[in-house]
Amino acid sequence: MMTFLTIVAVFLVLFVIGQVLGVFELSAKLRGRNVYDVTEKESKVQSVMMLVFLAAYFTFILWQVNKWGGSTLPVPASLHGVTTDTLLSITWWIIIPMFVLTHILLFYFAFKYVYNKNRRAEYFAHSNKLELIWTAVPTIVLTILILYGLNTWNSITTPLTDDVDHIKMELYAKQFDWTARYSGADNKLGSADVHLIDATNPVGLDVRDENGNDDIIVKGEFHLPVNVPVQFNFRSQDVIHSAYMPHFRAQMNCVPGMTTKFKFTPTITTAEMKQITKNPDFNYVLLCNKICGAAHYNMQMAIIVESQEDFDKWLAGQKPFKAEEAPAMEVEKTVVEDTAVEAVEQVEADKAEI
Amino acid sequence: MSGNHHHHEEDFIFKYIFSQDHKMIAKQFLITGGLMGFVGIIMSVIFRLQLGWQGEPFPFLESFMGDWAPNGVLDPDKYLALVTLHGTIMVFFLLTAGLSGTFSNLLIPLQIGARDMASGFLNMLSYWFFFMSSMVMISSIFVEGGPASAGWTIYPPLSALPQAIPGSGLGMTLWLTSMALFIVGSLLGSLNYIVTIMNLRTKGMSMTRMPLTIWAFLITAILGVLSFPVLLSAALLLIFDRSFGTSFYLSDIFIGGKVLEYDGGSPILFEHLFWFLGHPEVYIILLPALGLSSEIISTNSRKPIFGYRAMIGSMLAIALLSFLVWGHHMFVTGMNPFLGAVFTFTTLLVAIPSAVKVFNYLTTLWKGNIVYTPAMLFSIGLVSTFITGGLTGIILGDSALDINVHDTYFVVGHFHIVMGLSAAFGMIAGVYHWFPKMFGRMMNNKLGYAHFWTTIVSAYGVFFPMHFLGLAGIPRRYYTNSNFPLFDDFIDMNQMISVFAILAFLAQLIFAYNFFYSIFKGQRAPQNPWRSNTLDWTTPVEHLHGNWPGEIPEVHRWPYDYSKPGAEEDFIPQTVPLAEGEFDEGHTEDEH
Incomplete structure (x- = not known):
């Protein structure tokens, strides 16, 4: 019924607009002027x-900055994040003045040079000098941005070498949950193959590869020690x-x-971040x-950044892949299944909530 | 069927349906593309209802969507289906076929002085392939499992495996079929545009006397011919993987409790092929809009476009660069960091020709004598969205910065403003400006003004706030944000965006009303309503097959002689011979 009434209302409104237009045009014709000439x-x-x-427009933007500017991401919690954010700030300092300047020019010209039949537009077809300026200036500015950007990019993407103390770990994705795998005492991730996946071996670890024996597989949340570089593999x-x-x-895709x-390298513990964001x-x-x-x-998966001692304690409480025999695997299995099931159940729950 | 003895008479079928007249085909593209766009916008309103009021029931949705919205709440799978089809329809059907198909067809013969396209028959085929493609895409909504749901970029394996998402069954097959048809139509059209522009220009119409619209259509057509076949091959390989068990894109997959047979393929290969089209596609959408607005801004400023040759040069530079930047969509796919660095370099270079274009637009307005037709308003809107959206591209194109905003709402805000809004504004401006040429009647200005202001306000209201969502780390294509307490600050923003989205949709109803009302009831158009210089306005208001009743006019000057000192009127059509000693800006060296 509501649908029907809405449709009727829409048609009525359209009809009224049509009638008003008709009257408007008719009266304009009577007054002897062509309504369509601007x-x-x-x-x-x-x-x-x-x-x-x-x-x-400017007011709307300032209002948004005021209302939501504080809800964007807090300070970067990683070493390279500081560099990234500095680069972002520099870029904003280039973009925002350009935005403001060009918008003021655009709308001011649009206001000032409105049609006046006693005036004539200036015949100004080109100027090599002006065009050179606005080719050259962006080129110089962009060169600086490109150099800074590439420098940052290189430092972010250069992999860690073995002479730097670091943790190796894997984040493993599937519909619709995450699994984290630590490389254990040897700091070497065991090889894996999709054909080896079964209920007791959720990431398909190859039991013949000894590097994998001490690997530690966790679900739900994973921990990182503060100020220690982490080399992630993603699958x-x-x-x-x-x-x-x-x-x-x-961010990195898992393919x-x-x-x-x-x-x-995480630099701020979860506890410290709770204080920074004033959010317990x-x-x-x-x-x-x-x-x-x-x-x-x-x-999703929660990440806990904590001191090295706390991290070691937590990790010691997790079971290595091949430490115990079958019964332990059974425990693992239920945990694994539970999280995956949870995600799907969440969808069902969201549907059912209605 | 009309016999040979009265071949000027055309019956209904050949005049309106299987027409080979470029003006009729343009109208067919406009109306089909417009209707597809309407479907695309409605889809966005539906998923905005979910995003604005997450999980709240809207019972009327169930009344027409059935089990897509049980109890009035959109299903998560169907949410992804709507997002996917919205993207596909807006990018390809509205802003590629609807925009390029309409205005290339209408304006190329009229503005270069040709009786029709080089091949009227191919032109007709190009429309009918587009029409079939539209029908297949729409029909995919109704099949079991729903339409394609893997995002408009249809990355495999998600798009290859029905086990991964139900839309990857028959729905995806139809999506791929539809796109294959679409590409055939697009190629037939583009080849025709190129051949026509290169060969059928009237006497005196040198390349440097062509309006910027024609330059834009030419460059767009070249981009299309070079890039669309790559998408076709990407789609074909995906069809092989899906239906014939090949492994171009698939490898090492364990899903639904078992390992699939695929081995040795790479999803990244698909991404490379997809974006090799996908990025030029952005300019296939944008360049025609820039061409149309250049023409409209110059005409209504009563002033030559500033830096005509720089405008052509910057379009060529953008077109060339557009083939060298596709990797910026893939910075976080794990590709070689050096490759990422190269793509950052080429991507940021695009800002230079773009800046040139913006400043040339501004200088065109400076000391102009601006007549505010609705077309002019939308063109100025285009300059604003092109700046706003273009500048955030400097952040996304910088690989180091892209890492953290990649695939967030920041991207959604960026490309909707720079590509979606700019192209849509250009297209709408084109409709207002060339409506008299298409239908012989005028559109209503008052409604046009109302349409513009409601549209630009609601459009910025939708897309500007999205930058903040992105900077807060909110991923795109999330059915709801309520599972992350981090994002709770943005509940009211999402409502505001949805309200503006509904307003933006309603604003388009004003346009649709004005459009259809004016086709039948609009004021009769004079021959040259905007006092414009180009050849299209020398044709009679009533459409003739062959465009000009007598000889095709000869061209003597470039198209931008507005307010030229010494001339009596503030415009000099291209057909007016040069006066003794008069200098023509469109001259070429060999003419001396």
């Missing part, structure tokens, strides 16, 4: 609107996912059939940032 007065009104819009078992850790300014890499519930998070299916929006 009159000087009409142009004048639009030109004033241009200034009004400029003011409204996926089904579709493309993306491991996004926004607080660390880190089935290949291993991708990213490294960063704050938690770092790993989320999926590549469309991967129905529960894409709920594919």
Whole structure:
């Protein structure tokens, strides 16, 4: 019924507009002027609107900065994140003045040079000098940005070498959850193969590879020691996912059939970040940032950054892949299944909530 | 069927349906593309309802969407389907076929002085391939499992495996079929545009006397011919993987409790092929809009476009660079960092010709004598969105910065403003400006003004706030943000965006009303309503097959002699011979 009434209402409104237009045109014809010629007065009104819009647009932006500027990501929690954010600030300092300047010029010209039948536009077809200026200036500015940007990019993407103390670990993606694997005491990740995946071997570790025996597999949350570089490997078992850790300014796709890499050094513990953000519930998070299916929006894992001692304690409490025999595996299995089931259940729950 | 003895008479079918007249084909493209755009916008309103009021029921949705929205709440799978189809329809059907198909067809013969396209028959085929493609895409909505749902970029394995998402069954097959048809139509059209522009220019119409619209259509067509076949091959290989068990894109997959047989393929290969089209596609969408707005801004400023040759040069530079920057969509795929560095370099270079274009637009307005037609308003809107959206591209194109905003709402805000809004504004401006040429009647200005101001306000209201969502780390294509306490600050923003999205949709109803009302009831158009210089306005208002009743006019000057000192009127059509000693800006060296 509501639908029907809405449709009727829409048609009525359209009908009224049509009638009003008809009357408007008729009366204009009677007054002997062509309604479709844009009159000087009409142009004048639009030109004033241009200034009004400029003011409204800038006000709207300032209002947004004021309202939501503080809700964007807090200070970077990684070493390279500081460099990234500095580069971002520099870029903003170039972009914002350009934005303001060009918008003021655009809408001011649009206001000032409105049609006047007693005036004539200036015949100004080109100027090599002006065009040289606005080719050269952006070129110089961009050269600086490119050099700075590439320098940052190189330092972010250069993999860690073995002479630097670091942790090697893997983030493993599947619909719709994450698994973290630590390389254990030998700091070497055991090799894995998709054909070896079963209920007791969720990431397909190859038991013949001794490097994998001490690997530690965890679900739900993973921990990192503060100020220790971490070299991540990423894998996926089904579709493309993306491991996004926004607080660390880190992201890398997880692609089935290949291993991708990213490294960063966390610099702020979870406890410290709770204070910085004044949010006692704050938690770092790993989320999926590549469309991967129905529960894409709920594919997450918590990250805890803590002191080295706390981290060691936590890690010691986790079971290595091959430490114990079958009964332990059974425990592992239920944990694994639970998290995957949880994500799907969440979708069902969201559907059922209605 | 009309016999030979009265071949000027055309019956209904050949005049309106299987027409080979470029003006009719242009209208067919406009109306089909417009209707597809309407579907695309409605889809966005539906998923904005979910994003604005996450999980709240809207019972009327169930009344027409059935099990897509059980109890009035959009299903997560169907949310992805809507997002996917919205992207596909807006990018390809509205802003590629609807924009380029309409205005290339309408304006190329009219503005270069040709009786029709080089091949009227291929031109007709190009429309009908587009039409079939539209029908296949729409039909995919109704099949079991739903339409394609892997995002408009359809990355495998998600798009290859029905086990991964239900839309990757028959829906995806239809998506691929539709795109194959679309590409065939697009290629037929583009080849025709290129051949026509190169060969059928009237006497005196040298390349440097062509309006910027024609330059834009030419460059667009070349981009299309070079890049669309790559998408076709990407789609074909995906069809092989999906239907014939090949492994171009797939490897090492464990899904639904078992290992699949695929081995040795790479999803990254698909991304490379996709974006090799995908990035030029951005300019296939944008360049025609820039061409149309250049023409409209010059005409209505009563002033020559500033830096005509620089405008052509910058379009050529953008077109060349557009083939060298596709990797910036893939900075976080794990590709070689050195490759990423090269793509950063080439991507940021695009800012230079773009800056030239912006400053040339501004200088064109400076000391002009601006007449505010609705077309002019939308063209100025285009300059604003081109700047706003273009500048954030400097952040996304910088690989080091892209890492943290990649695939977030920052990207959604960026490309909707720079590509979506700019191209849509250019297209709408084109419709207002050339409506008299298409339908012989004028559109209503008052409604046009109302349309513009409601549109630009609501459009910025939708897309500007998205930058903040992105800077807060909110990924795109999330059905709801409520599973992350981090994002709770943005509940009211998402509502505001949705309200503006609904307003933006309603604003387009004003346009649709004005459009259809004016086709039948609009004021009769004079021959040259905007006092314009180009050849299109020398044709009679009533459409003739062959465009000019007598000889095709000869061209003597460039198209931008507005307010030329010494002339009586503030415009001198291209057909007016040069006066003794008069200098023509469009001259070429060999003419001396």
